Amino acid sequence: MLGGNIAILGYGLSAIGPGIGIGLIFAAYINGAARQPEARGMLQSIAILGFVLAEALAIFGLVLAFVFKAA
Amino acid sequence: MSSDVLTALGALAASGSGDSYETPTPAEFWWPLWGGYDNPWAFTRPSLVLLLSVGLIAWWLVASTRKAAVVPSKGQWITEQVYGLVRNSIAKDVIGSHDFLKFVPLLFTMFTLILVNNLFGIIPPIQYPTMSRIGFPMALTLIVYVVYHVVGFRKHGFAGYLKSMIPGGLPKAVLPFIFVLEFITYYVTRPLSLCLRLFGNMFAGHLLLLLFITAGDYMLLHGSIGMKLVSVGSYAMAFVMTAFEILVEFLQAYIFTLLTATYIASSLADEH
Numbered sequence: 397m398l399g400g401n402i403a404i405l406g407y408g409l410s411a412i413g414p415g416i417g418i419g420l421i422f423a424a425y426i427n428g429a430a431r432q433p434e435a436r437g438m439l440q441s442i443a444i445l446g447f448v449l450a451e452a453l454a455i456f457g458l459v460l461a462f463v464f465k466a467a
Numbered sequence: 468m469s470s471d472v473l474t475a476l477g478a479l480a481a482s483g484s485g486d487s488y489e490t491p492t493p494a495e496f497w498w499p500l501w502g503g504y505d506n507p508w509a510f511t512r513p514s515l516v517l518l519l520s521v522g523l524i525a526w527w528l529v530a531s532t533r534k535a536a537v538v539p540s541k542g543q544w545i546t547e548q549v550y551g552l553v554r555n556s557i558a559k560d561v562i563g564s565h566d567f568l569k570f571v572p573l574l575f576t577m578f579t580l581i582l583v584n585n586l587f588g589i590i591p592p593i594q595y596p597t598m599s600r601i602g603f604p605m606a607l608t609l610i611v612y613v614v615y616h617v618v619g620f621r622k623h624g625f626a627g628y629l630k631s632m633i634p635g636g637l638p639k640a641v642l643p644f645i646f647v648l649e650f651i652t653y654y655v656t657r658p659l660s661l662c663l664r665l666f667g668n669m670f671a672g673h674l675l676l677l678l679f680i681t682a683g684d685y686m687l688l689h690g691s692i693g694m695k696l697v698s699v700g701s702y703a704m705a706f707v708m709t710a711f712e713i714l715v716e717f718l719q720a721y722i723f724t725l726l727t728a729t730y731i732a733s734s735l736a737d738e739h
Contacts, residue, residue, distance in 0.1 A: 441560065441725065448722045452660040455667035462493055 403461045410457025417450035488685045491677040496599055496670070513597040520583040520597070528579075553578050553724060561728040562735065570731055573614065577607065578724040581665070585716035588673055589709050596669040596716075601662070608662040611727045616653075619734030631736070661726055668719050672712045679705035 425443035429436045502509030531542035539547060553575045558567040581598065588596030598604050619628040632649040633642065683701035686694040 437556075441556070444718075444722065445725065445729065448664060448726065449660075452664060455660070455664050458667050458671055459663050 401461070403464045406464075407454075407457040407461040410460075411454045414450045414452075414454040418447050421446040421450060488682065488689075491674060491681055493670075493674075495677060496673075498595070511600070512595055513600045513603060516587050516593055516595050516597045517584065517603065519593070520580065520587060524579050524583055549579065550575060557721075557724050557728050561725065562732045566735065570728070573610075574724050574728055577611075577727055578720055581607070581723050582717065582720035585669060585720055586713075588669060588716060589676075589712050596673050598665050598719075599670040599673050601666045601670075604662045604665040607665075607723070608658050611661065611730065612658045615727075615730040615734045618731055622735055628734070631734075657730060661723065661730075665719055665723055668715055672708070672715055675708055676705055676712065679708060 421443055425439050428439045497504075498512035499506065499509030500512055500515060527542075528546060531540075531546045534540075535543060554567075554571050557578075558571050558574050561567075562570060584597040584603070587593045588599070616628075619631070622628070623631050629646075629650075632653055633646055634649075637645060679701050683698040683705060686698035686701060690698065
């Protein structure tokens with residue numbers, strides 16, 4: 397018997413967008429670092445900043461999955 | 468501390484025993500040590516971990532810098548590296564060389580406190596990430612929230628600060644909408660995401676470790692012979708995720724400090 401909470405599906409959905417977004421951000425970072433290795437340090441902090449902003453949505457999904465308990 | 472560990476082991480054994488496996492729930496994070504289980508003001512395990520971390524950081528910083536020398540000892544070198552990271556590559560690069568210096572103590576405190584508390588999540592006798600209880604990141608976020616707004620109001624004045632939220636060069640018609648959006652960003656989204664990011668990462672990571680370890684425990688002790696073999700995989704995943712947690716813990720401490728600096732910088736910025 398499989399038990400669970402349908403709110404967790406919301407987390408799955410909310411992870412799609414950030415997953416794609418984070419992929420794009422790091423793809424751009426790798427591209428930039430490969431073309432111009434000396435800009436790596438500067439690009440790294442920008443990439444991490446973009447990564448955390450994209451990640452926020454997934455984190456909201458995770459927290460709300462635990463907040464809203466299905467009956 | 469030892470009684471603490473014993474209760475932890477007891478809970479792990481309890482969640483892995485019996486006829487069926489109970490997956491770990493958020494309730495596993497509630498660990499009152501003193502004051503009773505139902506008392507919301509109880510002195511809890513994360514409170515103890517936080518006090519321990521503050522003592523440890525204070526001791527380390529004093530001990531490693533008391534006999535500061537031009538040629539640093541190993542301890543002084545580590546402290547200098549961490550301080551240099553916060554001062555130069557976070558504060559100076561983000562806030563700008565004009566007025567970053569007065570925010571370095573705040574940023575350094577945030578970084579060391581969060582880093583040590585996060586690392587406590589996987590250091591064996593403690594193994595509790597303080598920030599997986601939402602009250603702790605909330606308190607830290609409250610400090611950041613007050614600081615960046617006070618800094619902005621002091622620099623621009625009341626109306627000036629509200630005005631500085633709007634990027635320049637926009638047509639008049641969209642100004643009200645942009646103002647509402649930017650207002651929500653400054654007052655709701657930023658503190659909410661700052662707090663929940665730290666909480667969510669620590670909470671989810673620890674829950675995952677709890678799942679793999681208790682599941683491995685259950686399969687090893689209560690499963691059939693095939694299940695016992697599978698439990699090896701579960702423990703291997705727990706090991707891999709622990710290694711991954713180290714990365715996440717460093718990254719979250721860095722990100723929290725970086726975002727604090729970014730918010731302060733945007734409050735201080737002259738024009739958009």
